Amino acid sequence: MRETWKRFRSILIMALALCLAGSMPAAAAEAAKDKEPEKKPAATVNGKTITRAQFDRQMNGVRQRLLQSGHLLSDVELRDVKTRVLESLIDRELLYQESQKRGFKGDAQAVDGQIAQFKQRFETPEAYQQALKSMNLTENSIRDELLKNSAIDQLVQDRFAKGITVSDEETKAFYKDRHDLFERPERVHARHILVSVKPDASADDKKAARKKIDDLKARVKKGEDFAALAGANSDCPSKERGGDLGFFARGQMVKPFEDAAFSLAPGAVSDVVETDFGYHLIQVIEKKPQETVPYEEVQPTISEHLQKQKMQQKVEEFLTQAKKDAKITRTAVDEL
Template structure:
C-alpha cells in the first residue's frame, strides 16, 4: 500500500536509479556502458525484479534459461532508455527544476505524510536525488519523442475505419437499461430496527405509487439516495454496474414497469424502468477518437523503436553480464 503510488512513477521504465558517468561507477558495479555512461548493477537488479514479477495468470520465472531471458530483456530496456535520454540531450531538451518540483509535489500528495513518502522511497530503493534525476530523464524522453515523432504519427480516417471494421469484437455495446429508483437506506445490515424502519418506509412509498402518485415526486420526497434530487433518475447502466439484485430486477422489466420491493446491501428499492437498449455495436463516430488514439500510439512506438535501432548502430555499447 505504501509503495503503490511510488511504483506508479516508475511504471514503463527501468531506469529507477539514474545512469552515471563511467568513471563514477566502480568497475564491478556496472553491467553495461552506453557511449561511456554506465548502467549500474543496482539499476539492472531493479529492472530484472520488475520484469520477473508475474502478471495475473503467469508464474514466477524460475528456470535458468527463463531468468537469462528476463535479464537480457531488462538490460535491453535499460540500454534503449538510456539511448533515448542521450538523444534528448543531444537535441537540446532541457527540463526545468520547477517542473521536477511540481512532479515530486504531486507524488507526495499521494502519501498521508512526508514520513510515509520517504519510507516508500527507501523501499524502492531510491533517494530524493535519484528520484529527481529519474523524473528529469522521463520528462526529457517524453519531450524528445513529442518533438521528434508526434507529428509524424498520423492516423487517417480510412485507417481508423479499417480497424473498426476488422475488429468488431472490440466494439460491442452491452444491453442497457435507463431506470429511476426510490431507496429506503439501511446503514447497518445487522440492525433489525433499522431494517424494519426502512422496510416500513419503502412500503409507504410503494403505497403512494399504487395510489397514483408520480414516481419522480415520491422519489424526491422519500428516497434516501442522492439521485432523489433528480426524481430518482439513475440514467443508463449495463450489467455489472449495479448491485446484482437491483440489476436483475431492472433487466427483467419492460419500459414503464415498476418493480416490487428489491433488497440490496444498501437497503430497499423500488425501481422504475424508463427505457431499454438492446446489445448492439458502438457507432464508428463514437469509437473513432479512441481508435485514432490507439493507432497513433502504435505508430509512435514504431517510430521510436526505429529511432532506437538507428541509435544502436552508431552507439558504443559494452555489456559485462556473464
Template structure:
C-alpha cells in the same frame, strides 16, 4: 470502440501507463498484450540503498530496486503469472529499463523550455488524484519511492515524451484508407452493448449474518425506500446511509453492461426505466435500492463517431513501432552491460 479510460487509482498505475512503450521491441511473457501507451519512463535516480547494479547503459547504472519496481508494474496487470515465466518477466523488465534509459539519454539532447516547472506541475497533478496526503504517501511507499524520486521520474518522463512527440513520432499520419480498413476489419470493436447507468443505496449485511441482522438491514432499506417514494433526494440518502464506497458520489455507479453486476442487482437495474427506483433487492452484499438514471441502447457505432478514437489508436500503434525501431538502433550504438544474475 471498446477503450476504457479510468482515472489511475495508484502510483503503480501511473507508472505502468508510462512504462510499456519502451518494451515494444520485445514480447511480454503473456498471451495478450495491451495497446501501447504514450511514453515510457527512464530509469530512476538511485537512492542510497538502491541494491546491486543490474545493468549499465553508456555508464549509467540501473539498480536492483528499479528492476523490482518495474517487475511489480508488469505483474500488476498480470495476476497469477506462473513461476516458470518469472525469470523471463525479469529480463523483460530490465530490457524496458534499458530502452527507457536510451530514450532519456537521447532526449537530453533536445531543449525543453521550463522543464523543471513542468515537472513540478506534473507532480502536483499526480498528487491531486489522491484522496489526501496519507493515501498519497502510502502509495509512494507501496512502490518504494520518495516524492523526490517521483518528481525525478516525472521530469525524465517529460524528456522522453518530448523526444517521442517532437522527433520520433512528429510526422506520423493516419490516412483515411487506414481508418476505414481498421473499422471494416474489426466489427466487434464497434458493437455498443446495451448499458444502463444506475445509482444505489446499500445497507450492508454479511450473507452469513444472523436472521436478526438481516432483518435489521432490510427494515432500514425499506424505511429508506419509503422516504424515496415520498420525495426524498436519492443521492442525499445514499451519501448519508449507503455502506458502499459509491456513497461519496451519491450512490452513482456509472454505466455498465450486462454481466458486470451480481444477477439480482443486474436484473433490477435493467428492468427499470430511467428515473425509476426498485423495490429492496437482496444480494450477498446486503440490501439495495437501485435507481436507473440512463440507458444506452445496443447499436453499432458509426465510423464518424469512432473516427477520433481509431485515429488515436492507430497513432499509438505507429508510435510503438517507431520507438521500437529507435531503441533497436540505439542499442547497436550504445555500450550496454547486462549484469543480471
C-alpha cells in the same frame, strides 16, 4: 500476458518509465541510492550503469500490477518478464542518451507541477519529508528523475511524433476490420438504495435492516422521490448522487442485482433485492439495447490510436538500430 506487456512497453516508448505508471514515489524510486554496494549491475549501456536496485524496483512494480490484475507468474513467465523489464530499462536509457545528444533538457516547470501535486497527497510537510526519508530519497533526486522522463518525452514528440498523419481511409479501414471493438452491450442506467448488512450480522440486525428497506419501499410506493430517499438513507457512496450508478452492462454488478435491474422497465422500482452487501431497492432510469458505436463518434479515437501506433513503430526502429550501435552488456536473466 502478451497484451499486458504491450501496454507496459508502450508506456516506456512514450518516454514514461514503468515506475511512473502507478505513483510518484515509484517514479522517484528510480533515482534512489542503495546503501549497500552492488556486486554486479543489471546492465550497462554505453558505459552507463543500470543498477540491480533499479531493475529490482521495476520488477516489484510490475509484479504488483500483475497481482492486482489477478495474474500469478509461472516460472517461465517470470523469466520472460525479467527479460522484458531489463530490455525496457535499456530502451529507456538509449532514449535518454539520444535526448541528451539532441539537447533536450526536460520541462522543469511541468516537473515542479508534478512534485507539487505529489506533495498535496500528504497532510503536512513533515509527512512528506518522512515519506522521502523512508524511501532513501530527496526532492532533488525526484526532480532529476522526472526531468529525465520529460527529456525523453520531448525527444519522442520532436523526432518520432512530428509529421505523422492518418488518413480517413486508414481510420475507416480500422473501423471496418475491428468492428468488434465498437460494439456496446445492452446497458442499464439505474439508481439504488442500499441498507447494508454485515456478513456476521445477528438475526436482530438483519431483521432491523429488512424493516428499514421495507419502510423505504413503502415510501417510494406512496410517491416520495427515490433520489431524495437514497440521498438520506442509502449506505452506498452513490447516495451523494441520489443513488445514481450510471450505466452498467451485464457482468458489472452482482448477479441478483443485475438480474433485477435488467428485468425492470424504465421508471420501475424493484422489489427488495438481497445481495452479499445487504438489501437494495433499484430504480431503472434508462435502458439502452446492444448497439454499434457510429464511426463518426469513434473516428478521433481511432485516428489517435493509429498515430500512436505509427509513432511506436518509429521508436521501435530507432531502438533496433541503436542497440546494434551501442555497447551493451547484460547480466544473465537467471542471475537477476
